[in-house]
Amino acid sequence: MKKYFILVIISFIFLCSCNRQADNIISNESPTENSIKEEPKVDYSKLHEFTVMNEKYAWGYDLNESTPITYAMGLLVDLNKQDKFVDDSTIKIPDEAAKEIASLFLDKEFISRGSYDGNYFYPLPKYPDISLEPFEISDVNGQINVLYGRFINNGDGSKHWLYPVRYTAVPYILSEEDIPDILSDIYEAGEQMYRIIYVENIYDIDSAKEIYTNNGYGELLVGKSYDISSPEDVVEMSKRVNSGLYSEICSTYNLMCDIDMNGIDFMPMGKYPDYMEQYDLRRPNKIGFCGILYGNNYSINNLNIVADADKTDYMNECYGFFSILGQGAEIRDLKIKDADIGYTGESNPVKSGILAGRIYGSKIDNCYVSGTVKGTVNVGGLASEAYSGEKLNGEEQICEIINCHADIEVFGESWIGGFIGSNGADIVNCSVEGVVTCDETKNNEGMFIDNMPFGIGGFTGFNSGHISNSGSGVWVKTMVNVKWVGSFIGYSQGDAYECFYNSTVSHWDPYGLSLRYTYNNDITGLPNKEYYARLAEIEELEIINEAE
Incomplete structure (x- = not known):
């Protein structure tokens, strides 16, 4: 009887245990649709x-x-x-x-x-x-x-x-x-x-x-690298830059050989669709080409650009290989030979330069340009104007032009120079040869002073920056009445140190007007032989700097 009773108890315990295991099995099964309890999604x-x-x-x-x-x-x-x-x-x-x-x-x-x-x-x-x-x-x-x-x-x-x-x-x-x-x-x-x-x-x-x-958009912020080996590559580079896409305007481009642009329809780089106001703080790329171009001492030859002055506007008035070089851009070891930069029409101003219409917070190192440049206000052999930019944190983005040379003919009205039209950059160890001519006054009469164009210089028409150890062998010609003409600077309110010009070629004073006597104007006129001896020192210094 006791054995039977013990057996019943054991069986009862076993059955209870099985029931509990069955309950556990049910509870571990995939939950039914009715058992799901999700937090309600908030509609924002x-x-x-x-x-x-x-x-x-x-x-x-x-x-x-x-x-x-x-x-x-x-x-x-x-x-x-x-x-x-x-x-x-x-x-x-x-x-x-x-x-x-x-x-x-x-x-x-x-x-x-x-x-x-x-x-x-x-x-x-x-x-x-x-x-x-x-x-x-x-x-x-x-x-x-x-x-x-x-x-x-x-x-x-x-x-x-x-x-x-x-x-x-x-x-x-x-x-x-x-x-x-x-x-x-x-x-x-x-x-x-x-x-x-x-x-x-x-x-x-x-x-x-x-x-x-x-969040999956990294490719929009990463610059790319491209090799440039043909005229078609140069045109494609222009299209990429002028798209305004950050990844394109901040890319690195490498010139791999000499390229002849004769007969090629080319659009200056750095004037892209104005998808936002320039002063909008949300815009990461403020203006122009902001990447790097390594010229590798190769040359772009026979570049031809003609601007229609009747169709220019704030963004489109700047003409050159680059329309605008923007903050952080670097151009190194590039040659642009036998360029022809000009314009048609007469309604609006045209800023012209062989390398760039405007340089804004960029660095230009060891570049050479040659050819003819025609514009109206702010016209120069290398660039129409160069100024420092401003970073978002308020710090100044210094514009630097170093070891660059130009062999040019420049035609314009006000603020024209053989090397640069208007300068606010730091220019070191640069030179220019050629002719600067002011002979027409059909444009921009509202910008004249006493009905005359103004600011004509062998090196620069206007200077508010710092120019050092640089030379000008430019014949400065004025075919109309002009204010402020100088063999080196037309109108100076900046600094010039250890600068010189060929007094055999140009007979104007070193500068046409200096705004304040406290600014330095260390500009010396040298006769032909001494000028070229001094110029050779610049070239020797450039070779030493490259070796270092």
Whole structure:
């Protein structure tokens, strides 16, 4: 009997154990559809809508005292509701009205801090078609933080990246009393809304590259490398640079042989479609070609460029192999021989130079140009003008021109020079030979002084930079009445150290006018034999520098 009782107990325990195992097996099976408990996804589309709106109106600035007024005005124009506030082509919106509208989208406490002028020229500039892609979204104590990538898509499908941005906003439900009368047909009480309380524009290039690379867009920020071996390659380089794509304008190009451009239709490089305003802070490539060109001591021959002055504008007025050399660009060991840079028409100014129409915060080292250059205002053998640029952190991007030489004929009106038309760069160990002629005054009469062109120099027409150890063997010819003519500098408000000119060729004073006597003008006229002996010292110094 005891044995039977023990057996029953053991069987009962076994059955219970089996039941528990069965329960465990069921619980470990794949969950049924009814058992799934997912966190509901939050719809942030309304927040994205408001941040895109801010992107249209803010030009890449952080929140500041003008944000409410620009936001309110921009929104009214977008909704075609500006008529109430338009007065003689100007939008004049009262301070309180601007605050009421902006408070729908911006932090009320921030808005209450200041008052606004409320006037804005109308119509407003065309806003860039910017898209935002959320890379990271977090909700911390009721504040929504979103890291966005910013893009502009071209009509050809190419994508421009802009500096990324981080928005912080707080959600709220729209009430009836929050809605301004002028927007009562646009928004309804009960809508989910967001107020932007903080904007962080990320303008550090390394941080931007890391953000875009981590989110699958690294190829948009990486420059490439191309070899240039034929006229077709040069034309293709022009197309790439003029696309304005960051990865192309910041690429490295290597000249692999001498190239003859005779008969080749060529578009100057560095004047690409203006997909944004130049002063927009979100734009990483401000202007022009910003990459590197290694000439490897090869030459581009017989380059021919003719500008139509009647069709030029701010971006298109600069003509040369490069229209514009931008911040951080480097051109090394390049020769451009027997070039012909000219123009037709007479409506607008034309800035001309063989290497570049404009050099802006670039470095030019060991380059040589020869040929003929014709322009109107700012005309030079190497370039029309050269100035330092400015980095985003406010630091100056010094423009440097070193060990460069020109053999030219230059024709122009005001601010013309054999080497460079207007100079604000650091120029060291450079020289120019040839003829500079001012003989026509059909263009830009509004820029003349006393009805005369001005600023004609053998080396440069205008100097606000620093020129050292450089020479000019240029015959300076003026066929019309001109102000401020010099054998070396036309108008000087910069420095010239250890500079010299061929006094056998040019009989003008070293400079036409020096703005202040405190500036250095160390310019010496040397007769022919002494001039070439001094020039040989420059060439010897160049050889030594290359060896080092």
